[in-house]
Amino acid sequence: MSDTELRGDDRIEDGERQLDEDDRLKPEFVDAVLEAVDAGDTDEAKRLVEPLHPADIADLFELTPEDRRAPLAAAVAGLLDGDVFAEMNDYVREQLIDALDARQVADIASELDTDDAVAIIEDMDAEDQREVLRAMEPDDRAAIEEALSYPEESAGRLMQRELIAVPEHWTVGDTIDYLRGHEELTTDFWEVFVVDPAHRPVGTCALSWLLRTPRAVSMSDVMQREQTLIPVDMDQEEVSLRFQKYALISAAVIDGSGRLVGMITVDDIVHIIQEEAGEDALLLSGAGEGDINEPVLDSYKARVRWLIANLFTALLASFIISRFEGTIQRMVALATLMPIVAGVGGNAGTQTLAVTVRAMATNQLTQSNTARAIRREIHVALLNGMTIALVIGTGVGFIFANPMLGGVIAAAMMTNILVAGLAGVLVPVVLERLKADPAVSSSVFVTMTTDSIGFLAFLGLATASGLVG
Amino acid sequence: MSDTELRGDDRIEDGERQLDEDDRLKPEFVDAVLEAVDAGDTDEAKRLVEPLHPADIADLFELTPEDRRAPLAAAVAGLLDGDVFAEMNDYVREQLIDALDARQVADIASELDTDDAVAIIEDMDAEDQREVLRAMEPDDRAAIEEALSYPEESAGRLMQRELIAVPEHWTVGDTIDYLRGHEELTTDFWEVFVVDPAHRPVGTCALSWLLRTPRAVSMSDVMQREQTLIPVDMDQEEVSLRFQKYALISAAVIDGSGRLVGMITVDDIVHIIQEEAGEDALLLSGAGEGDINEPVLDSYKARVRWLIANLFTALLASFIISRFEGTIQRMVALATLMPIVAGVGGNAGTQTLAVTVRAMATNQLTQSNTARAIRREIHVALLNGMTIALVIGTGVGFIFANPMLGGVIAAAMMTNILVAGLAGVLVPVVLERLKADPAVSSSVFVTMTTDSIGFLAFLGLATASGLVG
Structure with missing residues (x-):
């Protein structure tokens, strides 16, 4: 009927007017919906939201500021079915579910396969959970109660009982x-x-x-x-x-x-x-769940623990530096240069750590090839160390007109990058053998190692080499 | 027939004798296969490998040292079908494919759906590719040539043409x-x-x-x-x-x-x-592809670029420190403490960065909620900053019996953690607006910021406050 030829892209989504090229809701669209809600124009809000896929309705709630989610939910209540809740971010869903009464939650959960219903109900507090379950049909209730009897994050929680x-x-x-x-x-x-x-x-x-x-x-x-x-x-x-x-x-x-x-x-x-x-x-940075919808206090609690751990490893580095205060006093340029050795070493350690943790998470690194992986990282570290040592050694030697200082920083850098490569693979391997999650705690140990060795090697070599008269 | 009741776990895999509880091949099993290959006992090697799933045969090759993969392939040649190659790590596959002749590769590729055949052929060099395509049936060849005409990593490469x-x-x-x-x-x-x-x-x-x-x-x-x-x-x-x-x-x-x-x-x-x-x-650590099967030289090239970038950002920090050499000379304890401010700030920046990059990658952070995300990170940073500043300020004040020094480090820490939180969210947001991949280059900028501000705030405040006589 249309006299213009449809382009491929034009036919992808009914929702193309609402979505940008990355399938994200356009800010103009979100604003239009929220304006309609603010103006009390429920019909307009419904008209806008109705053509959206449940996953996009879920996104719309995530993109809406926290205090405006309840009015939005009230305006488009009829469109808020189980599929929308199943697609929603955990924190946003929890907040919305809290605003609904048990009867409404029970109706939504009854529409869903067991796994999705469980996902909605499992985060509620015990009393609300009981109330919702009481409001459900006996069959649905039995299925959900059984699912809830399995440990969190287990197959029993994920599975649906509906099958052929x-x-x-x-x-x-x-x-x-x-x-x-x-x-x-x-x-x-x-x-x-x-x-x-x-x-x-x-x-x-x-x-x-x-x-x-x-x-x-x-x-x-x-x-x-x-x-x-x-x-x-x-x-x-x-x-x-x-x-x-x-x-x-x-x-x-x-x-x-x-x-x-x-x-x-x-x-x-x-x-x-x-x-x-x-x-x-x-996990490597100690950012916890790292969900942008997580309440600020939860994010704070998750992150501050790692910052404090990091603080204590930094104190160890400080202690090492303090042993060399006399040396620094005599040649204050050492204080200027020492963060370079620690910093670049830290980055090299993080690289190896990221590679190792990834290989472990995908089951590519097992006992059979651990020795090979360690040898491989030593090779890479030797090449990296030689390159960086050459660059920094030459640069410092010239700039400070002090070849000895250049030699000291080059040797310290070489040492620290090699240690970084070893720590980056050994720390997660050892933690895994000890049944700890290598992604969670490795980086504290690796950073501690590269900081300490960085300062120790540089200041120690500067002292031992007779560089500082 | 059996008089013992089968436990649930026992029935999971035919291959349970070869696999550990995480579905990884047991080292004993890998060793047994390689010993059989070394001893020239092809029948034993085949007997061992035959019951494996193609994905596990692929894993076996990945776990085998590079120089022993060709003899293994020769020993179990009959079991090396297209499915095994489709499951194999890219680097390992490339190496094995290199060892086969065009006719063999063509036979393997012909067994597969277009997408898997393309995955095998796309990494070969142009001449080998032509030779393999010549050895294929015209229909298969046409399908693969068409797929190869689409850009790498596009839907055209991923799709199979076989459909209903x-x-x-x-x-x-x-x-x-x-x-x-x-x-x-x-x-x-x-x-x-x-x-x-x-x-x-x-x-x-x-x-x-x-x-x-x-x-x-x-x-x-x-x-x-x-x-x-x-x-x-x-x-x-x-x-x-x-x-x-x-x-x-x-x-x-x-x-x-x-x-x-x-x-x-x-x-x-x-x-x-x-x-x-x-x-x-x-990407955040600059470790490139980060595949443990990647050749050492490729890993070196990917990583050293970022270490050099990191070296230059460290030089900026050094330059800042060098402006305060007089201050440090008069109070060398400052050199001891300054890495703490930079280091903990760096960690705080990395946390925010990891959260932001993840939210972007999953399309959870869009223009609609960027302002909210920034406010959220400022809140978290204020709480983190106050906590860490209190701990370090009190500690340093007591240990050095110098409340002024404690005050200076507390203020510097607070400043740096706040800057870290801002940089951790603003740098990736700005890079994305500039159409750069925020995961790739953000951390260099964030580290540069937290290092520089860390040293500048601490040494600057120490100077300005009159702490250093």
Whole structure:
């Protein structure tokens, strides 16, 4: 009908007027919605928000200042379904849920698969939780109560109980008829599980196989016997690594006796993969959860602990410097130059640390190749050390017209970069052997090492070499 | 048959004897395989490796020292299929592919979907690439050549051309008959695309819907019209954000005129989500790709650039210190204490930076909430600054029996932590506005700021306050 040819980009999203090229809500759009809410024009607010995908409605709440979220929620209440809450940032959701009564929360949770309902309910305080559960249908309540009985961040919390399981002796036709004949079954599944009489999974059948196979073929002939089963108490990080490694779309969750109790699908895992992979940078700097929606006091508590730890490691460096006050007094240029040795060494240590922690998080660094990884880092450190030592040694030698000073800073820099490379790989390896999370505490130890060795090597060599008369 | 009850865990993997609890190959297993290879016992090596999943065979090669990979490949050649190569680390794969001849590479690539074949071929040098393509079937070759014509890291490289597209006027029954009747169709699909006569996607139908709907229903009644289309030239990072945001299992890829040219499935995206999310820590430290399989010289080149940049920012700090040499000469304790102010400020800056970069990478920080994020960081910085200033000020005041010195270091620390918080959020925000990747270059600027301000505030206040007689 239209006389202009649609460009590819134009057809991507209904919501293209609201979204920028990175699928983020445009600030003009957010402002327009909030202005409508402020003006009490609920119809206009609804009209604007209605075409949005649930994930974008969730984003809209995240982008709205905290004190304006409740009025926004009131204005677009009809559009706030379970899917929107399932997509919402934890902190923003908690705040909104607090503003709703138990009946409303129960209605929202009832719409959702178990995993999403649990995500909404698990963060509420015990009393509110009880109230919401009381307001739910007995079946839904039982499912959620069971999920809540598993440890936090375990497969049991992530899984949905809605799944398709069929007996081995069925044919493809039986399975299709069953799916067509039972309205109440979930539609959110990508594989069918084949179970034995004790309800233990014996195979998995991707829906594409089911569709491409004649009706008369037995399920046991079309299913794949080799399958990845997830124990219900497995930690979500391991679940996500398993999904990645074996490129899974969905996987059966089993209890201690091997019975099928639930299913995890990849869309539930994708945000965990993203979270777990992204937290390295936050953990290495001691920034805690690092969520921009986290309350200020929580961020403060998480961060100040690491700053205090950092303060104490800095005191160790100070103590080392104080041993050389006489040397500094006689040649104050040493005080000028010493932060360079410590700083560049610190950066070199952080580089190695980031590489090592990443390799560990992705299971690429194991006992089999640790020795090789250490040798590799020593090689890189030798090359880096020689380069930086040459640059700084030559520069300082010329600028201060003091080749001896150039030699001292070059040797100190070489030493510190080598130590940084070793510490950057050894500290996380040792922490992991001690069952500590290497991402959490490594950087304090590495920085302590590079600071201390930096000052010690530079000031020590300056003293020992006779540079300072 | 067995008289012992199988525990849940025991049934998880056929390969459990080879894998530890984190799904990593056990060192004993790797050693056993390599010993068999060394002893020339190919049968034993094959017997050991055969039960492994392709992803685990790929891991085995990654865990094997570089010089022993070719003999291992020769020993288990029959087990080295395309799936193994598709799962392998880029560097390890490149090295192995180099050792094979064009005919062998062509055979391996022909087994794979376009996206996996492209991943193997795209890193070869131009001449080897031509040779491999010549050795392939014309159809496969055309598909791969087309994929290679799209920019690196674009949707065109990621997509597979094998997909199921059906016309709108078909019924569910027509679609199922088509799937059953055409042996040559792919089995690797989770959704069916419905297209108009110009082959433009008009809707998507999840296989679960297809299976649950009676045969007579028209495809246009069962399909979902609202769908996420991926332009063929979209960058893979944006593709992965879109998959995450809308919890996609697969998505249609369209060319400039809106025609369906390929499909991306979530299993191709999962490792990109993981890579993109995990690279923050690497980029912030200037560790480049940060892959432990990267050749030493490449790692050296990536890292030394940032160490040199860091060296120059350290020189700026040195220059600032040198302006205060007279002050330090008169009170050498200042040299002892000054690294504390710079170091803790640096850590505070890195914390804020990590949080900001993460929020940007996940599209949580946009123009709409930048002002709020800055205010939030100022609040956190004020609380952190007051705490740390109190601790260090009191400590230094007592230890040096010099309350004035305690006051000076407290004020300098407060200033530097506040500046660190501001720099940690403003630097990446400004870099992003300038279309630079905030993760790549922010930390140099932030460290430069916290170092300079740390020394300047402390030494400047010491001078200005009259502390140093």
